[in-house]
Amino acid sequence: MLMRGSHVIAESAIRAGCRFYAGYPITPQNELTEYMAGAMAKVSDATFIQAESEIAAINMVLGAAMTGARAMTSSSSPGLSLKQEGISFLAASELPAVIINTMRGGPGLGNIAPAQGDYFQATKGGGHGDYHSIVLAPASGQEQADLTVKAFECADRYRSPVIILIDGMMGQMMEPVILPEPIDPRSLPPKSYILNGASQRPSRFIKSLILDTRDMEEHNWKLQRKYESITRDLILHESYLTNDANLVVIAYGTAARIAKGAIKRVREMGLKVGLLRPISLYPFPKGAIVELSRIVKHFLVFEMSTGQMVEDVKLSLEGRSKVHFYGRPGGIISTPDEISKVISSLYYRQNLEEEQ
Amino acid sequence: MEKKVFERPKLLKKAVFHYCPGCGHSILHRLIAEIIEELDIAHKVVGVPPAGCAVLAYDYLDIDMGESPHGRCAAVATGIKRSLPDRVVFTYQGDGDIAAIGTAETIHAANRGENITTIFVNNGCYGMTGGQMAPTTLIGQNSSTTPGGRDYARDGAPIDLSEMLALTKGSVYIERTTVNSPANIRKTKRAITRAFKIQMAGLGFSLVEVLSPCPTNWKMNTVDSCKWIEETITKTYPLKVIKDTVGDKIQ
Amino acid sequence: MLKKTVFAGFGGQGVLMMGYLYAVAAMREGKEVTYLPSYGAEMRGGTANCTIAVSDEEIFSPVASSPDHAVILNNPSLIKFESALTRGGLIVLNSSLVDRKTSRDDITVYRVPANELAKKHFNDDRSVNIIMLGGFIAATKMTSIESIVKALHEIFKGKKSDIMAINEKSLTLGAELVIKGA
Numbered sequence: 001m002l003m004r005g006s007h008v009i010a011e012s013a014i015r016a017g018c019r020f021y022a023g024y025p026i027t028p029q030n031e032l033t034e035y036m037a038g039a040m041a042k043v044s045d046a047t048f049i050q051a052e053s054e055i056a057a058i059n060m061v062l063g064a065a066m067t068g069a070r071a072m073t074s075s076s077s078p079g080l081s082l083k084q085e086g087i088s089f090l091a092a093s094e095l096p097a098v099i100i101n102t103m104r105g106g107p108g109l110g111n112i113a114p115a116q117g118d119y120f121q122a123t124k125g126g127g128h129g130d131y132h133s134i135v136l137a138p139a140s141g142q143e144q145a146d147l148t149v150k151a152f153e154c155a156d157r158y159r160s161p162v163i164i165l166i167d168g169m170m171g172q173m174m175e176p177v178i179l180p181e182p183i184d185p186r187s188l189p190p191k192s193y194i195l196n197g198a199s200q201r202p203s204r205f206i207k208s209l210i211l212d213t214r215d216m217e218e219h220n221w222k223l224q225r226k227y228e229s230i231t232r233d234l235i236l237h238e239s240y241l242t243n244d245a246n247l248v249v250i251a252y253g254t255a256a257r258i259a260k261g262a263i264k265r266v267r268e269m270g271l272k273v274g275l276l277r278p279i280s281l282y283p284f285p286k287g288a289i290v291e292l293s294r295i296v297k298h299f300l301v302f303e304m305s306t307g308q309m310v311e312d313v314k315l316s317l318e319g320r321s322k323v324h325f326y327g328r329p330g331g332i333i334s335t336p337d338e339i340s341k342v343i344s345s346l347y348y349r350q351n352l353e354e355e356q
Numbered sequence: 357m358e359k360k361v362f363e364r365p366k367l368l369k370k371a372v373f374h375y376c377p378g379c380g381h382s383i384l385h386r387l388i389a390e391i392i393e394e395l396d397i398a399h400k401v402v403g404v405p406p407a408g409c410a411v412l413a414y415d416y417l418d419i420d421m422g423e424s425p426h427g428r429c430a431a432v433a434t435g436i437k438r439s440l441p442d443r444v445v446f447t448y449q450g451d452g453d454i455a456a457i458g459t460a461e462t463i464h465a466a467n468r469g470e471n472i473t474t475i476f477v478n479n480g481c482y483g484m485t486g487g488q489m490a491p492t493t494l495i496g497q498n499s500s501t502t503p504g505g506r507d508y509a510r511d512g513a514p515i516d517l518s519e520m521l522a523l524t525k526g527s528v529y530i531e532r533t534t535v536n537s538p539a540n541i542r543k544t545k546r547a548i549t550r551a552f553k554i555q556m557a558g559l560g561f562s563l564v565e566v567l568s569p570c571p572t573n574w575k576m577n578t579v580d581s582c583k584w585i586e587e588t589i590t591k592t593y594p595l596k597v598i599k600d601t602v603g604d605k606i607q
Numbered sequence: 608m609l610k611k612t613v614f615a616g617f618g619g620q621g622v623l624m625m626g627y628l629y630a631v632a633a634m635r636e637g638k639e640v641t642y643l644p645s646y647g648a649e650m651r652g653g654t655a656n657c658t659i660a661v662s663d664e665e666i667f668s669p670v671a672s673s674p675d676h677a678v679i680l681n682n683p684s685l686i687k688f689e690s691a692l693t694r695g696g697l698i699v700l701n702s703s704l705v706d707r708k709t710s711r712d713d714i715t716v717y718r719v720p721a722n723e724l725a726k727k728h729f730n731d732d733r734s735v736n737i738i739m740l741g742g743f744i745a746a747t748k749m750t751s752i753e754s755i756v757k758a759l760h761e762i763f764k765g766k767k768s769d770i771m772a773i774n775e776k777s778l779t780l781g782a783e784l785v786i787k788g789a
Binding site: 019020022047049051052053055056057059060061062063064065066067068069071085086089093195196197198199200203204205206207208209 | 397398399400401402404407411412414417418419420421422423424425428431432433434435436437438439440443444460461463464468
């Protein structure tokens with residue numbers, strides 16, 4: 001069916017067994033909260049709360065996650081800044097939750113147009129302490145449905161917060177979507193850590209305070225080992241026309257769609273250009289980029305920011321190939337035409353047409 | 357025939373309290389353990405400790421507990437209670453936690469009539485961090501950030517959160533007690549028991565504010581601390597039932 | 608073949624619904640579709656518009672910097688979108704409300720007196736958007752009229768049959784009475 005991105009995520013979440021949602025109004029993601037308000041009311045064991053603040057919303061999710069519920073909150077950039085406290089506690093207490101960030105122009109209040117300025121915040125921890133959230137970046141309506149289901153699965157499997165990073169365009173755009181089959185959360189495997197009253201078992205506590213420095217260090221290494229296993233198992237990316245490419249564009253989400261359109265144009269002009277689209281931003285598809293660098297000597301990172309993911313590309317390549325950057329921050333949506341000009345001028349400047 | 361008249365409550369773990377001598381937390385932990393045992397709800401109770409001295413409550417209380425970020429106990433408890441409506445959920449918070457950084461979460465949880473119980477331990481300072489001024493610190497009271505005493509012009513007046521919460525439609529029972537004497541400890545026990553019963557009957561938000569001594573940060577001995585509560589603190593924070601719309605429905 | 612169409616008018620003229628019907632019809636014909644509404648901080652007033660891209664292949668950008676078609680329901684929308692239209696593009700105007708002349712000679716213009724038709728046949732302005740959609744479909748053949756009718760039934764499932772009859776009649780009126788020429 002033809003469905004708005006924010007509604008796709010909301011409906012897919014409920015179908016994935018989400019039974020607790022707390023949110024706070026912020027544009028451009030109000031449609032998600034409003035959809036949840038209507039749809040959760042029709043699910044007998046589900047809770048929807050319009051919280052008094054972003055901070056309250058994420059902490060309600062923290063509480064719901066302690067009981068084992070599949071829980072979610074959503075917001076847009078300034079709201080995510082407020083939620084960082086809760087996300088740090090979720091990561092520290094090893095609790096699952098799904099958080100949607102419909103990114104908008106920033107910093108500060110910024111604007112409500114599509115942007116990608118929250119990459120660092122999402123992928124590098126964002127709150128205090130040594131942790132990561134899993135970060136997924138869909139680029140279509142269907143992927144928003146599929147990755148929402150995956151987000152809940154990963155959150156439970158790794159007992160970790162999972163952030164779905166979209167922007168106003170992804171959230172507002174309608175595309176044909178096949179929605180996931182609904183599951184009954186009661187059919188999910190029981191969780192060994194939940195708080196529901198110490199009946200027929202010893203009492204439990206969930207905490208993140210670890211005063212003993214050696215224990216705290218060990219907990220940090222434990223989290224790190226988890227991130228290593230996430231990095232082994234969970235990397236997602238799409239390669240488009242990279243086989244014979246002399247130049248590969250790296251972009252995610254909305255920027256990747258625009259880049260794809262641009263690549264189609266420059267291919268028609270005979271330029272050998274491909275696209276690598278990270279779908280998981282954390283873990284980052286480092287291996288795929290390194291693999292490409294055996295042949296590809298030039299990468300162009302395109303972001304709707306002043307350059308954030310480009311740092312991960314450079315870290316992945318460790319100088320193996322040249323990394324170029326083109327960015328449009330502030331809510332500007334480039335046209336494929338604009339990006340095709342950026343690509344072709346780079347291509348000719350670097351004499352890539354001679355590299356055969 | 358010997359008769360045992362006093363023993364460690366079953367739900368109090370065999371650990372030595374880390375609290376300072378004369379601190380009210382140890383008394384309150386014991387009361388909570390006794391009450392949960394007497395109400396026979398250990399199998400369905402979930403507690404939410406705060407950031408602050410009492411963050412380690414889970415080291416002492418043998419019940420399910422989930423730690424909250426500083427001030428967010430009411431939001432965390434909301435998430436727990438809404439997901440498990442038939443459990444008994446309580447928060448345990450200090451005055452800095454509940455009346456400064458967590459004011460919004462607390463007022464809105466009360467206003468929604470969240471069916472939870474809050475135990476609000478008011479000792480007039482930030483105990484764990486070294487006795488800084490709390491929103492409840494009295495005018496003229498010394499603290500590590502109000503040398504020379506709290507000054508109204510500079511620091512504002514002590515806040516009465518319980519009275520504020522009483523204004524919300526969703527709160528049904530709010531009482532202020534203290535643990536400075538055996539009689540007052542018994543009154544406190546009755547109040548917390550009543551609050552739990554109100555929650556178990558599904559009647560709405562309940563809170564017991566407990567004026568609690570902090571001899572270390574007050575720089576007093578235990579006896580003087582208890583006396584200071586009696587003679588000074590209760591002038592600003594009188595002991596009373598602040599709100600009770602439940603009446604005889606709960607005995 | 609990728610074609611991007613902008614539907615634009617006052618808020619309240621049913622512009623978003625018009626685009627949505629078209630997008631659903633194209634989807635049911637097996638085409639790739641994206642629908643992108645404009646969104647702003649303001650709740651009411653001003654212009655509303657949406658962009659629908661229809662293609663046989665994967666659609667990359669849902670944004671139209673130079674749309675192929677524009678369906679224009681009022682003067683401000685003509686001012687806003689006329690210059691952006693691609694060379695050789697096509698514009699369908701609501702001639703009841705748009706009294707401005709188009710200034711380009713490299714585009715094709717169609718006209719539908721949608722408000723007059725709606726008044727005359729239904730004594731009501733509400734079907735203006737459907738009349739315009741009929742005109743657009745007749746002018747571009749982007750989908751069949753039958754697909755739009757099916758989309759109407761799908762979207763207004765459960766609505767009264769007389770409303771459906773008005774909608775179908777509106778489509779036909781627009782399709783029959785669209786006039787080529789500025």
